Structures are given as C-alpha cells and as structure tokens.
Amino acid sequence: MKAIQLYEAGHLQLADVPVPEINEHELLIKVRAASICGTDIRMWKNGAAAASKDHPLILGHEFAGDIVKAGKAVRGYQAGERVSVAPNVGCGHCDACVSGNTHLCQEMQAFGVTMDGGFAEYVRVPEEAVVQGNVLKLGDDISYEAAALVEPLSCVYNGQMLLGIRPGDDVLIIGLGPIGIMHIMMAELLGAKKIYVSDLSEERTAQACRMFPQVKPIRGNVPEGLAAYGLSGVDICIIAAPAPDAQAASLEYMNMNGKLLFFGGLPDHKKIVPINTNLIHYRQLTIQGCTRQSISAYRLCARLVNDGRIPLDLIMSDSYPIEDYERAYQNAASAKGLKHVFRFDQAGSEEQ
C-alpha cells in the first residue's frame, strides 16, 4: 500500500509498504480521507521521537474510512462500517484514563504521532484503541472528509468547554486559520453575543468574513478596532495562532472577569512569554490552556457535524491524491487555503 512516512526532520517520503496484518483483537481500516494538521507540518520540519531512518513512521492523526477487516475476537464492530478514529490512546488504567481523559494519560500513544497513522491506504487499529472506544461509527450525514476534521474540531470544543463561554459573551478570536474558523463555529453554537476576528493576513480576515458575514473584523490595532465597535474590552479572547506577541498583548483586550484561551503551542525558542500579571490580578482574568480531546468530546463533535450544527465541510479547501503529498504539505505549510485533505479512491470497499 502507499503511505507517507517520516524518516528524520525534513525527510518525508511516499513509500510502498505491506498492508498491516491484524490479530484477532484488532481492526483494519481502509482510509478514505485524511487531513493535514499543524502537528504534521511540525513533525515534517522538526522530526519526531517515534520516527527514524531505520524505523520510519506513517503520519496522519485526522482520518476516516471503512472497516475492511475485524479480528475474530472483536466485539461491536464489523467489516463494512464507516468509521473515524480518535487518535489518542491511553494506557487504560491510570487515574486520567479511568476518568475518561485518555488524552491526558502519561503513557498516551497516538496514531500518526507515536504509531502508524492515517496517511496510508490502510491503518491497523490496535486492541487498546478498539476496547477504549477510539473507533467511532459515523452517521449517514457526515462525509469522510468532515469526519477526518472532527479531530481538530474536538480540540477546539475541549478548549471552549474549559473556557466556559456563556450566552451573551463578546468573543475575540485572533488567528483565522482552520482552527480559528472552527472556534468561530463553536462560539457561535455556544451562544456568543458577537464574535470579533483578527488576523495579520488581510486575506484570511476577508475569508472569515465571507464565510461568516455576522462576524466583526478588526484590522490593525486591536483596542482601536474594538473601540470603533463601541467596546472597551471583550469577555473571551481565543488566541489561535502560534504568536507570543499576540498572547502577551491579549491581556490588554479583556473586560473584568475575562477569560483567555491560549490554543496551540509555541515553537520551543519562543515559549517564554513576558506578560503583565497585574492585568490578571486587577481584572480578575483567567488564562486557560487545552490540549487534544477526550474520546467523548470527539464523539459529541462528530454528532454535531452529522446533525448539521457545525458546517465543517466549509473548512476543506483542497484535496489531493496521496501521490501529491509534497504539494499538499507545501500548501498547508504556507497557510494557503484552509484544510488540505488526502482523498483515497471512493469507489467500493474491497472485502478482505
């Protein structure tokens, strides 16, 4: 089968590798759609602990497809079912795992990060992932492409649940890549009063306004932009860009009791950010972090998409055959379009 493998930093290759064998407790999935994430770009540029010259790693943690083979001992799943896979697999027995937070497990494994992922024609789902419920049967109204995008959407959901957006909140979203756009969709669903958006790229700001005519663009200086809308601050600010300056400046935009979400990591050499902690104190601010998603958050988000509550298909801007991976990666890395998705032959599913 064809697969995109990471060797070392900067070395990605389309390889022909054997279709994985499964044992009686495992599933084999034929991938139909898999999307490229910031993590995939970072792993390509920086390399990954689980990938080396001798042991290349198949990337891809956002994917959906069909079960083509179920091991004899597997219960609850069978060949022919349309599924997507929550990528984070816990040990199953630590405090985090038993509380449903397998994504916070110290021994967490993840498809496409520590074990072979979805940028391949087939994926083996190990027993732990089968029994922990990482494999989600899809509803009839969600496409494979949108199902692949449920992974980042559920990261966004996780962040906003931790933030606690309330009906009537004024929300500012900084950074309008695919994640920023998903934050708009989710904040809208959760009852934000008005959503203000800002991005250094004029094109991305304009694109967000075309997709969501109700959002209020802020171009240039943020406090001045807010003042022009009659606001002295916002209740919620989400930084969906790997920008230390934006994180530091965001404290100034907040109302009393405001809450900020620092979504996504910063590059290692920029991770120490000086912030005005007096603003946290005197305005009683909360700064929230978030990472990954629980399986239940993943499932809930797939239902929201299936039920038409989140128009996730809007975010898919480009699709590619896997052979075209270099162009797909280049486009994703240069912030062209929104989500870049590999699509595999859609016709028929061969039974094995």
Ligand SMILES: [Zn+2]
């Ligand atoms: Zn992702």
Ligand SMILES: [Zn+2]
């Ligand atoms: Zn665990």
